[in-house]
Each structure stands twice: as C-alpha cells, then as structure tokens.
Amino acid sequence: MGRLDGKVAIVTGGGGDFGSATCRRFVAEGARVCVADIDQDRGHSVAEELGAAAFAVRCDHTVRAEADAAVAETVSRWGTLTTLFNNAGVVWTGKFDTLDAAELQRLLTVDLVGMAEMTQAALPALRRHAVAEPHAGAVILFMSSGLGLRGAPGTSGYAIAKHGVTGLMRSLAQELGPENIRVNGLAPGIADTAGMRAAWAAPDEALRNFRERTPLRRNVEPIDVANAALYLVSDEARNIHSVSFPVDGGIYGL
Numbered sequence: 001m002g003r004l005d006g007k008v009a010i011v012t013g014g015g016g017d018f019g020s021a022t023c024r025r026f027v028a029e030g031a032r033v034c035v036a037d038i039d040q041d042r043g044h045s046v047a048e049e050l051g052a053a054a055f056a057v058r059c060d061h062t063v064r065a066e067a068d069a070a071v072a073e074t075v076s077r078w079g080t081l082t083t084l085f086n087n088a089g090v091v092w093t094g095k096f097d098t099l100d101a102a103e104l105q106r107l108l109t110v111d112l113v114g115m116a117e118m119t120q121a122a123l124p125a126l127r128r129h130a131v132a133e134p135h136a137g138a139v140i141l142f143m144s145s146g147l148g149l150r151g152a153p154g155t156s157g158y159a160i161a162k163h164g165v166t167g168l169m170r171s172l173a174q175e176l177g178p179e180n181i182r183v184n185g186l187a188p189g190i191a192d193t194a195g196m197r198a199a200w201a202a203p204d205e206a207l208r209n210f211r212e213r214t215p216l217r218r219n220v221e222p223i224d225v226a227n228a229a230l231y232l233v234s235d236e237a238r239n240i241h242s243v244s245f246p247v248d249g250g251i252y253g254l
Ligand SMILES: NC(=O)c1ccc[n+]([C@@H]2O[C@H](COP(=O)([O-])OP(=O)(O)OC[C@H]3O[C@@H](n4cnc5c(N)ncnc54)[C@H](O)[C@@H]3O)[C@@H](O)[C@H]2O)c1
Pocket: 012, 013, 014, 015, 016, 017, 018, 019, 036, 037, 038, 039, 042, 059, 060, 061, 062, 087, 088, 089, 090, 091, 110, 114, 143, 144, 145, 146, 187, 188, 189, 190, 191, 192, 193, 194, 195, 196
C-alpha cells in the first residue's frame, strides 16, 4: 500500500530540483504524476526515469493555454486530477535599488501569476474529483518560501512574489475548503538547487551563511521538501488546511 495510491498529481517545475525529488517521492508512494515544466529536457528526463507512472508536458504555467493543456492531458490519460503542486518558480536576490519594474514584473508573473493561472486551469478537474471522492477530496499545494512569511535583506522582489503566494494560498483555503479542496503551502529555507545557484552571486557563501544561522545547522535538501509535500498531499493530512508548512531547520522560527 502506497501513501498516495490512487492520486493523480500535476507537479509544475517537475523537472527542477525540488520538483523532481517530489515527483520521485509521489510515484514511489503510488501516485501517477504529470511532470509539467517549461524546460522540456529536464521534465522529460524525470518522466523517463519514473516510467509508466509519469509523463512530461512542456508547460509554461504563466500561459493559460499551456496550463489548460497539461490538465487536459492528465485527465485524458488517467481519468481524474486529485492533486496540484504549484512548485514552478524562479529565485531572485539583489539590492532593492537594482529591482527595476521589468524585473519585478517578471518575478510576479513567474512566481505568482503563473500559480494563479495554473490553479484556475486545474480547478474544474479538482472540483469534479472532490465531489466524486468525498472521503479524500482534492488538494492544492503551493510552493512559497520562508521569504513568503518573513523578510530578509537582498530578497525584496522574491519576497513580494512569495508573500503573494502565501496570500493566495490562505484566501483559496477559505474559499475552497467548503468544496472539499484542501489548500496548503510549503515554506522552505535555502537549498542548493539550480534555481538558488542562478540567483545568488556567491551561492556557496550564502548556503554556509544560512547554515550557520539555522538552529539545526543544516541547509534544506530537495528530499526534505519532497517528504513534506508527500505528507501534505496525502490523506494523512486530511485535516491540515491553510498552513504554510516550514521546512527550514528552524531558521525562520527564530
Ligand atoms: N532553492 C531554494 O533555496 C528555495 C527555497 C524556497 C523556495 N524555493 C522555491 O522552490 C521552487 C522550485 O525551485 P528550485 O529551487 O527547485 O529550482 P529549480 O530551478 O531547480 O526548479 C524550478 C523549476 O521551475 C521551472 N520553471 C521556471 N519557470 C517556469 C514556468 N514559467 N513554467 C513552468 N515551469 C517553470 C524550471 O524550468 C525548473 O525546472 C520555486 O518556486 C522556488 O522559488 C526555492
């Protein structure tokens, strides 16, 4: 018996470091997964590794037609959609003075608007599942960040977008809970991923700096995020709702 037997999930950014670790964990626990990523190569290699329980679609979650197509293909293959993990996003760091309007717009579009678009695309199928399987309901999980709950110097553009994700998660939890759709968020601390490396000028120094300030003295790893995601989308979490779940070694709880 897997902890996700019968679940059918879309994982956006499923080819990335957090996303691929989560896809592996979901499939290992019995789910079938649509690996939805703007980066076709990364998405396809994850789906190939996972075999018959996964397939990849090229999906820019900021483009509604691509979000709709990912949902349609998932439902046509597997008959339903039980779970949406809105994970795709980009990390950004820099001084506030350098954050011009175009860059802020890009962050808001990729990190926030894309999740809203993807959620709207998935809602009809999630609603159908929540009605058809009332004991389990449907689940939406948002990838926020510790920086979606707290501020930190040099992260303004990213923190604006991720605070927006937390706001979206909380308001949807109130709106969709009565429809038997659970909504939660993940709030990880810093992890050594491709997205993180692309954003920090000195990534190794940033990782060390966060590690030294973290009570557990370790950085987050993709498997930590995947394990938390697994719990939150499973029926074990049937009464967990509207929570920003920290995966941060305690750093943002200080
Ligand atoms: N790494 C960290 O320190 C950290 C901490 C907290 C939260 N996060 C969040 O975790 C999520 C995953 O990031 P990661 O660290 O695994 O980086 P990553 O770069 O490995 O993964 C991000 C994935 O998202 C995909 N993507 C980017 N734009 C997209 C779009 N418009 N449509 C669809 N897919 C798109 C990328 O192709 C990539 O595969 C992001 O939302 C990020 O903000 C990261």
